[in-house]
Amino acid sequence: MLAWLAGTSGQHPPVEVCAGNDLALAYDQLRQADLILDTSDKDTVGAGPFVLSAAGRVEASLAAVEYRAELARRGVLRWVLDDYRSLDGLESSDAGNDYTGPLTHREVVDAANELAMEHLLEGERRGDGEFFLVRATPRGQRALRGPAPIVGYQSPTATNNHHHRSTVTISGSQNQVAFGNSGSVDQRLKNVNNSTAIAPGFEKVAESIQYLLNRLDALALNDDDDQEVRDHAAVVVGEIVRDNPDRTTIKRAINSVRGVLAPISLGVAAAATAESTETARGLIEALTGLV
Known part of the structure; x- marks a missing residue:
């Protein structure tokens, strides 16, 4: 619902987004969460037009990016499991299209790379890094049958008996953190590397934060947003090095980052370019489903 509302406002969603008999319930839930404005009319039975609030616009922007990423991931896996060995043709197929429009080549490539990183897809790559032969792993087949989102999927039978701790280097307070720097402490967080213990299970959070920091300059944010x-x-990093990280704190901080990136990912920010839009989308995807 929120993903659809990101592209429109003041309308009732079509049946492929929300069945007519569910509209009133969806309207009430979004109103209670302060994500839409109260447009109900005492003389009218049922839900009023769905008009996003300020908070709702942020959440809808994030939902739209996440929805497209999940559409691409599922589209890639469905395509591969239909006995296709190549991703060619996916963008113009039913598997790569829905009411939000057909998948782009970039979305397909990004989804394939992400699935490969999660060991849900494997194959052979061309010199430019794109897959020319692909196949779903058994884990990928199970993930497609499981709930969304696909990334972060854990097999019901999977166990993990490893308790080794990865490490990062940290000095300074939570708001003045230096990672891998020599000399004086920079006030801006720049790198996550290996020297202070990360709590087990939060290694991917550290990797994703490093990926964010590596790509941040490409967004050309203003000083305040940066x-x-x-x-x-x-x-986030201040939490993941604790013995018992607070998941709520981590999730809140990550969601705040995604909120800054959302307008850029949709191309509506003042300084957004094609490159920064794609970068922001990739970063939001990398920061999704971590905790």
């Missing part, structure tokens, strides 16, 4: 993202990243 500092805000780095501050939230510092909060």
Whole structure:
């Protein structure tokens, strides 16, 4: 619902988004969460037009990016499991299309790379890094049958008996963190590397924060937004090195970062470019489903 609302406002969603008999319930739930404005009319039975609130616009922007990413991931796996060995043709197929429009080549490539990183897909790559032969792993087949999102899928029978701790280097307070720097401590969080213990199970959070920091300059954020993202990243890292990280704190900080990135990912930010839009989308996907 929110993904659809990101592209429109003041309308009732079509039946492929929300069945007519569910509209009133969806309207009430979104109103209670303060994600839409109260447009109900006492003289009219049922839900009023769905008009996003300020908070709702942020959440809808994030939902739209996440929805497209999940559509691409599922589209790739469905395509491969239909006995196709190549991803050619997916973009113009039913598997790569729905009411939000057909998948782009970039979305297909990003989804395939992400699935490969999660060991849900494997294959052979061309010199440019794109797959020319692909196949779903057994884990990928199970993930497609499981709930969304696919990334972060854990097999019901999977167990993990490893308790080794990865490490990062940290100095300074939570808002003044230096990672891998020599000399004086920089006020801006820049790198996550290996020297102080990360709590077991939070290794991917550390990797995703490093990926964020590596790509941040490509977004050309203004100074305030850049500092805000780095501050939230510092909060995340400050938690994942604790013995018992607070998942709520981590999730809140990550969601705040995604909120800054959302307007850029949709191309509506003042300084957004094609490159920064794609970068922001990739970063939001990388920060999704971590905790």
